[in-house]
Amino acid sequence: MELENANPEQEKDPGTQPEQSETHSEAAKDAEKRADEPLPREAAPSIVRATMDERKLASRSRRELLKVAPVLVLGAFAIPSLQETVLKRGLGFNDWASKLLFRRGHLAPTFADSALTPFEKFPINDYDVDDPGVILENWTLTVGGAVQKPGDYRLDRIQGLPRIRQNTRHVCVEGWDVIGRFGGARLSDFLVMIGADTSARYITVACADDYYESLDMATALHPQTLLCYEMYDQPLTREHGAPLRLQIPTKIGYKQAKYLTDLKVTNVLEKVGYWEDQGYSAFYGL
Amino acid sequence: MSSTVLEITRGKGEDTEVAGRAAYEHPLVVRLCHWLNAISLFVLAGSGLQIFRAFPSFGAKIPQKDLLNWPKSFAIGGWLGGALQWHLTFMWIYIATGVIYVGYQIFSGNYRQVLFTRRDLPGVWPMVRHYFFFGPKPEVREAYNPLQKNAYTLAIGLGVLSVLTGLAVWKPVQFSWLAALMGGFHWARLWHFLVMWALLAFVFGHLVMVVIHGWNNFVSMLTGWKKDPEY
Numbered sequence: 001m002e003l004e005n006a007n008p009e010q011e012k013d014p015g016t017q018p019e020q021s022e023t024h025s026e027a028a029k030d031a032e033k034r035a036d037e038p039l040p041r042e043a044a045p046s047i048v049r050a051t052m053d054e055r056k057l058a059s060r061s062r063r064e065l066l067k068v069a070p071v072l073v074l075g076a077f078a079i080p081s082l083q084e085t086v087l088k089r090g091l092g093f094n095d096w097a098s099k100l101l102f103r104r105g106h107l108a109p110t111f112a113d114s115a116l117t118p119f120e121k122f123p124i125n126d127y128d129v130d131d132p133g134v135i136l137e138n139w140t141l142t143v144g145g146a147v148q149k150p151g152d153y154r155l156d157r158i159q160g161l162p163r164i165r166q167n168t169r170h171v172c173v174e175g176w177d178v179i180g181r182f183g184g185a186r187l188s189d190f191l192v193m194i195g196a197d198t199s200a201r202y203i204t205v206a207c208a209d210d211y212y213e214s215l216d217m218a219t220a221l222h223p224q225t226l227l228c229y230e231m232y233d234q235p236l237t238r239e240h241g242a243p244l245r246l247q248i249p250t251k252i253g254y255k256q257a258k259y260l261t262d263l264k265v266t267n268v269l270e271k272v273g274y275w276e277d278q279g280y281s282a283f284y285g286l
Numbered sequence: 287m288s289s290t291v292l293e294i295t296r297g298k299g300e301d302t303e304v305a306g307r308a309a310y311e312h313p314l315v316v317r318l319c320h321w322l323n324a325i326s327l328f329v330l331a332g333s334g335l336q337i338f339r340a341f342p343s344f345g346a347k348i349p350q351k352d353l354l355n356w357p358k359s360f361a362i363g364g365w366l367g368g369a370l371q372w373h374l375t376f377m378w379i380y381i382a383t384g385v386i387y388v389g390y391q392i393f394s395g396n397y398r399q400v401l402f403t404r405r406d407l408p409g410v411w412p413m414v415r416h417y418f419f420f421g422p423k424p425e426v427r428e429a430y431n432p433l434q435k436n437a438y439t440l441a442i443g444l445g446v447l448s449v450l451t452g453l454a455v456w457k458p459v460q461f462s463w464l465a466a467l468m469g470g471f472h473w474a475r476l477w478h479f480l481v482m483w484a485l486l487a488f489v490f491g492h493l494v495m496v497v498i499h500g501w502n503n504f505v506s507m508l509t510g511w512k513k514d515p516e517y
Contacts, residue, residue: 050290050292050293051292051293051294051295052292052293052294052295052308053294053295053296054294054295054296054305054306057292057294057308057511060509060511061505061509061510061511062509064314064317064508064509064510064511065508065509067314067317067318068314068317068318068321068508068509070318071318071321071322071325074322074325074379077329077372086375087368087371087372087375088371089375090371090374090375090376090378091370091371091374091375093375093378094374094375094378097378098457101457101460102460103460106459106460106462108459108462109459109462109465109466109470117346120348121346121347121348122348123347123348169458169470169471171458171471172341172347173340173366173370174340174341174366175337175338175340175341175475176341176343176346176347176350177471177472178346178347249459250459275367278367279367279368279371280367280370281370281374285457285459285460286457286458286459286460286471
């Protein structure tokens with residue numbers, strides 16, 4: 001070895017770094033650069049060959065420290081006035097990605113009857129009252145928006161559509177889950193019946209308990225998305241949303257509104273949903 | 287596999303003296319990923335525990351038996367909706383930095399200094415003996431000793447598991463095959479929780495070692511340069 005500052009690993013495997021300078025002043029720089037390059041497979045333990053002045057090391061270290069500074073961008077999340085904005089952006093990005101991941105033809109898992117959670121152990125979850133006092137005999141679903149046949153639809157019109165029964169998992173945003181048996185009409189069939197413009201972006205619903213929700217059209221057209229009027233082969237009980245609720249195995253629980261009174265097809269959302277408007281995910285597909 | 291060690295000199299010409307040694311151990315990509323990932327893991331654990339507070343059980347909803355009452359002051363987000371915003375935002379930073387880190391390590395070959403392989407196996411016990419039973423200190427010839435390689439390699443494995451279990455909890459329908467692998471959404475949630483604790487255990491050990499051994503280690507994760515390495 002005639003060059004004092006040559007790299008020990010290069011001696012062994014000259015093919016890996018053909019263009020490397022081997023002058024004294026460049027050696028330290030090379031060592032730094034080399035750390036970013038592929039290393040030969042079987043290198044010997046390193047041997048001190050190259051040198052660097054301590055002031056040069058100090059300035060180089062400072063420069064490298066500055067390069068890590070972009071990490072401080074995350075500090076935006078700690079600034080109270082920015083926090084809400086950046087978190088909303090994050091949630092928006094998350095919803096965008098969720099929409100991309102949603103596949104119209106992909107079905108949610110279904111389960112055998114033996115896997116069902118017993119009806120009495122299916123939680124009753126609402127934001128307000130268990131029973132908003134719907135007068136079932138007079139009930140109609142008021143349909144409006146981008147549809148050819150707006151108006152009030154009685155339950156028997158919906159029950160006249162093909163009845164779907166499915167055992168699917170109901171997942172609550174809190175983290176618990178149950179497997180229930182649901183029956184009803186496909187929302188997509190109902191949309192055909194009312195002459196809905198399915199190129200519109202959203203379905204919105206209003207409820208007897210003043211709850212409200214919205215649904216993207218792709219999910220509304222999913223074959224497992226039901227206008228549900230049965231649970232466990234019995235008419236919906238009042239606490240579970242009689243006479244009609246949404247049942248959507250591809251969505252989180254809070255999107256599956258109960259006690260429906262109004263349904264609209266629309267391109268514009270004034271409000272997203274009761275929980276969404278307080279900061280929950282607007283899409284929340286499972 | 288280790289970085290080239292330089293001799294650090296003081297003074298000029300005839301008066302030059304050796305002031306120490308230094309090695310460039312951590313490329314910028316590694317350092318950036320390390321800190322971004324560390325911050326996001328902190329936020330994910332904190333917000334995850336706040337999400338857990340909404341239903342602190344892995345059993346049935348009816349009847350509900352709480353596993354533990356995690357204190358709100360050790361959680362992030364304040365309420366379920368807030369915690370979800372933190373969690374669903376930082377998971378992207380966590381995944382991105384993880385993917386970039388692993389990708390960089392593979393394509394640069396840098397993984398060879400840290401990946402635990404069969405060759406490192408015999409060196410594990412002497413290191414354990416040294417750390418826990420006051421055994422003699424094994425000779426260090428590389429940037430990472432066998433026990434470190436073992437811990438860092440396992441941590442990457444846990445990171446991958448945290449993402450996979452998380453995906454199964456986040457999208458149990460779109461990733462139904464993944465959820466099924468874990469026993470469905472219900473159990474994926476438990477695995478996700480357990481992987482978090484395993485990661486926190488790793489972080490705890492990592493921090494203890496940094497405090498005991500490693501001001502120079504800590505600085506090297508900031509500047510890339512490690513002063514007076516042992517090898």
